[in-house]
Amino acid sequence: MAYKRRQNKGETPKLDMTPMIDVVFQLLIFFVVTLKQEDILSKLSAARPAPDPTVNKENQPDTTTIIVCNSGFLLNGMPVRLDELDNRLSRVSRSSKTAMVLVKCTMDSPHKFLIQALDVCNKYGLQNLSILSM
Amino acid sequence: MAKPRNDQCEIDMTPMIDVVFQLIIFFVVTLKMTTDTNLDIILEDGKHGVIIKEDDRPPSTLEIELDRFGTISIHNGKMSPDMLNTIMRNRVNKFGNQFPVLIRADWRTKHEQVKKVMDICTTRGVWKLSFVAIQEHKAKKD
Numbered sequence: 001m002a003y004k005r006r007q008n009k010g011e012t013p014k015l016d017m018t019p020m021i022d023v024v025f026q027l028l029i030f031f032v033v034t035l036k037q038e039d040i041l042s043k044l045s046a047a048r049p050a051p052d053p054t055v056n057k058e059n060q061p062d063t064t065t066i067i068v069c070n071s072g073f074l075l076n077g078m079p080v081r082l083d084e085l086d087n088r089l090s091r092v093s094r095s096s097k098t099a100m101v102l103v104k105c106t107m108d109s110p111h112k113f114l115i116q117a118l119d120v121c122n123k124y125g126l127q128n129l130s131i132l133s134m
Numbered sequence: 135m136a137k138p139r140n141d142q143c144e145i146d147m148t149p150m151i152d153v154v155f156q157l158i159i160f161f162v163v164t165l166k167m168t169t170d171t172n173l174d175i176i177l178e179d180g181k182h183g184v185i186i187k188e189d190d191r192p193p194s195t196l197e198i199e200l201d202r203f204g205t206i207s208i209h210n211g212k213m214s215p216d217m218l219n220t221i222m223r224n225r226v227n228k229f230g231n232q233f234p235v236l237i238r239a240d241w242r243t244k245h246e247q248v249k250k251v252m253d254i255c256t257t258r259g260v261w262k263l264s265f266v267a268i269q270e271h272k273a274k275k276d
Binding site: 017020021024025027028031032034035036037038039040041042043044045046047048068105106107108109110111112114115116118119120122123131133 | 147150151154155157158161162164165166177178179180181182183184185186200236239240241242243244245246248249252255256261262263264265266267268269270271272273
């Protein structure tokens, strides 16, 4: 009756936790070190104008045309800085949120300027955006 | 005189192990071992755009990457414009032309290259395009 004899000793067997804690800490350190935070991304939506040649959006009265070129932005043919563009679009948005904004990009303009122009439009809630290439 | 007690004072390890396990599970779940985006692409800031949440991104979303030399890739797999055209055609056949298209282009990319991608989309009837920008910087710069 081996079972009975062991029970008579009255001692509960103890589990040695040390190796498990060691391993768990190793894992924890590994995951803490390899964790990489990622940038929060946003999307700037715009439409390419529909292929309808009968509708000339440029000549509509409430259309603002921004030309994005290699050196920056042009508004009504005049070069403007980003803050000036910001001011102008805030005025446009105050009159109408649905006003059409046409962003015309030259072939050699960096993508950066297009994003900046779209970002300013998004800032003032202008959603009716179109991108044209020239 | 009182006899000194022989048994050692023991710390209860259970709560600590519980906490450590919780942390490990958190890190295991949040760990992303491989990146499936082109790391050479540096995005421009767009603080006022709509935040892209991974959770509510429909599975039909197509994210096209464009590096500063105009190389097109999807999930870091480089491809020719013809290949993108084929992918686009298949997508339109499957989902119609209303699925979200994200263009993740480097800030230095010339518009000429971006136009090529936009033209491929528009020839398939996808008019609404979105450009990816950085809303908030979180990643450490190397």
